[in-house]
Amino acid sequence: MxxxxxxxxxxxxxxxxxxxxxxxxENNALFHMPGHKGDPHGILTSILGNVMKLDVTEVPGTDNLHYPEGILRESMDLLTRAMRSEESRYLVNGSTGGILAMVMGCFRPGDRVLVQRDCHQSVYNAIALSGIQPVFIDPGINEEFGIPTAIDTETVVKAMSSNPGLRGFILTSPSYFGVSPDLDGISDICRSNGMKLLVDEAHGSHFYFGEDLPVTAMDCGAAASVCSFHKTLPSLTQGSVINLGKGAQEEDKDRIRHYLRVFQTSSPSYVIMASLEAARLVMETEGYELLKCVKSMIDSLSESIRDIPGIRLLKEADLKGLRKDYTRLVLNTPITGNHLSEVLRRDYGIQAEMAAGNNIVFLGSCFDDEGMYHRLRDAIIDLDSKGMFSKSLSGRNNSGTSKLPSPVTMIPEREALFESWEVIAFEQAEGRVCAERITPYPPGVPVLMTGELVSRDAVEHLMRLEGSGANILKSRSGGRGTIAVISRNVENK
Ligand SMILES: Cc1ncc(COP(=O)(O)O)c(C=O)c1O
Structure with a gap:
């Protein structure tokens, strides 16, 4: 140290x-972001060396991210080739900035756009800023695991027939649980109906570099997508890329470039951008083999815990025709994911990525080493021998925290932020208008936004979430069991 x-x-x-x-x-086994996992084999360090020396600014010879003509242009051309896109660009404040730019660039205020209900908060921010009219569609729940699945083509077609004139679709692939929809099928539907497809691929950057993984947004002709390289590939935190694809018009690309200049700093970190280049280089040259290697480590872990009664690992076969990213391990047990996560960290030095309901999510990446998987296997076997998975602390509460309440906007967020507000108990909040963002984190999917109606469903959902020990971010009220609501009586229009 x-x-x-x-x-x-x-x-x-x-x-x-x-x-x-x-x-x-603490020397934990790192089953969480960033994907470089502390660079255990020194691969990034061997490429980047002393990164402080790379921390320069935009001077002659180092180019300009917002108007690239030199080394950044060259580097991003290589990225474009690797991502099989029309144009890919570096993002230095994560996928968040890219999501804002792609939504603002592709749609006009007032456009009606299909949006996956459990999208990340950055998509909600983009909706609020752009003034598009979202038509939310729900991905549904996998009852066995109690996790959201993915939107299927039938749901898209149904939503289109009841909402004529849709301009596009914003969806997530893969989800935090590694589940991907039939992106090819959805893309075909969008294309033949003149809808732009924007894909949040924050968790799927590695799909571009391996086999047996779900299809990528660029390969199926989406207009644009964002990939958080820092989540699953070896790049520094905040390093992401935006891809502009076949489905984007020249005018869309021009506006997206404009908004990238709006939402990103004018002092981009060269260290982050160099780490993005390094990640692309590693993945192009060794990614295929590294991913095969992590797959075999995960397969062997799954094999050794497969027969333990009471626990289940999510597999593609559990997902009825959807695709599953093999690097994302989702373990369902009789105890809450939060409790298991605490025990693993405290007693075994293992840090998972996320817990939700009775699931715990481990993030695998091509920089993992075998020792981590042995540690996890031994911990699970040890916990089983202690009867951890046979005694149920909470009862298996699988679907309770997954089904999100339907959003009803009473006041646009931008206006709602200027309203007077007060903090009250959840139980008294039904029918009031929420005056804060309420977001379980991770995964960062808002349950309620500022200006939305607090429905009975929302109250019950929040109470269940708090009961499960989830980490819930509230932008104003903070405390447990409480919610900030708009003080005045808001008429339902
Ligand atoms: C599905 C999804 N989209 C977008 C983001 C935002 O990505 P970033 O952290 O790179 O800004 C996240 C972050 O967790 C996410 O989970």
Whole structure:
């Protein structure tokens, strides 16, 4: 730990550094983002060397991210080839900035657009900023695991026939649980109906570099997509890319470039961009083999815990025709994912990516090493021998926290933020208008937005979520069992 930061620094006031070093010192098996996993084999370090020396700014010779003509242009041309897109660009504040830019660039205010209900909060931000009219469609629930599945083509066709004049579709592929829809089929429907398909591929960057993985947005002709390289590939946190595809018109691309200049800093980090180039390089040259290797480690883990009664690993066969990313491990047990996550961290030095209901999600990446999977296998076998999976602490509450309430906007968020508000108990909130964002994190999918009606479903959903120990971010009320609502009586139009 000391070798990472000079000792005198640790004596001073550096709580952030101390906290990071303390986490590092626990030497956990990292089943979470970022995908470089601390670079255990030194591959990134061998490419990037002393990154401080790469931390430069836009001077002659280093190009300009917003008007690339030199080394960034060249680097992003290589990225474009790797992503099989019409044009791919680096993003330095994660996929969030790319999602804002692609929605703003592709749609006009007032356009009616299909949106997957469980999309990430950045899509909700894009809806609020762009003024599009979302038509939400629900991906449905896999009852066995209690997780959202993916939108199927029938649902899209049905939504289109009851909502004529739709301009596009914003969907997520894959989900946090590694589930992907029939993107080819959905893309065909969109194309033949003049709808632009925008795909949040934040969790699917590695699909571009391996086999046996779900189809990518660029390969099926989407207008645009974003990939958080930092989540599943070896690049630094915040490093993402935006892909402009066959489905985008030249005018869309021009507006997307404009909004990338609006939403991204004018001082982009060259260290992040260099790490994106390094990730592309590693994946193009070794990604195929590295992904095969992680698949075999995951297969062997699955094999060794397969027969333990009471636990189940999500497989493609559980998903009725949908695709499943093999690098995302979803383990369903009789105890809550949050409780299992705490035990794994405390007693076995294993940190998972996320817990939801009775599921715990482990993020595999091509920078994993075998030791991590052995540690996880041994922990699960040990917990089983202690009867952890036979005694049910909570009862298997599979679908309770997955079905999201339907959003009803009473006041657009931008206006609602100027309203006076008060904090009350959930139980008293039914029929009031929410005055904050309420977002379980992860996965970062809002349950309620500022300006939305607090329905009975929403109240019950929030109570179940809090009961399950989920980490819920509330932008104003903060506390458990409470919610900020707009003080005045808002008439239902
Ligand atoms: C589905 C999904 N989309 C978009 C994002 C935003 O990505 P980023 O963190 O790269 O901004 C996330 C982040 O967790 C996500 O889970």
């Amino acid at each position: 000391m070798d990472m930061v000079k000792a005198p620094l640790l004596k001073g006031q550096a709580p952030l550094l101390k906290g990071l070093l303390s986490y590092h010192g």
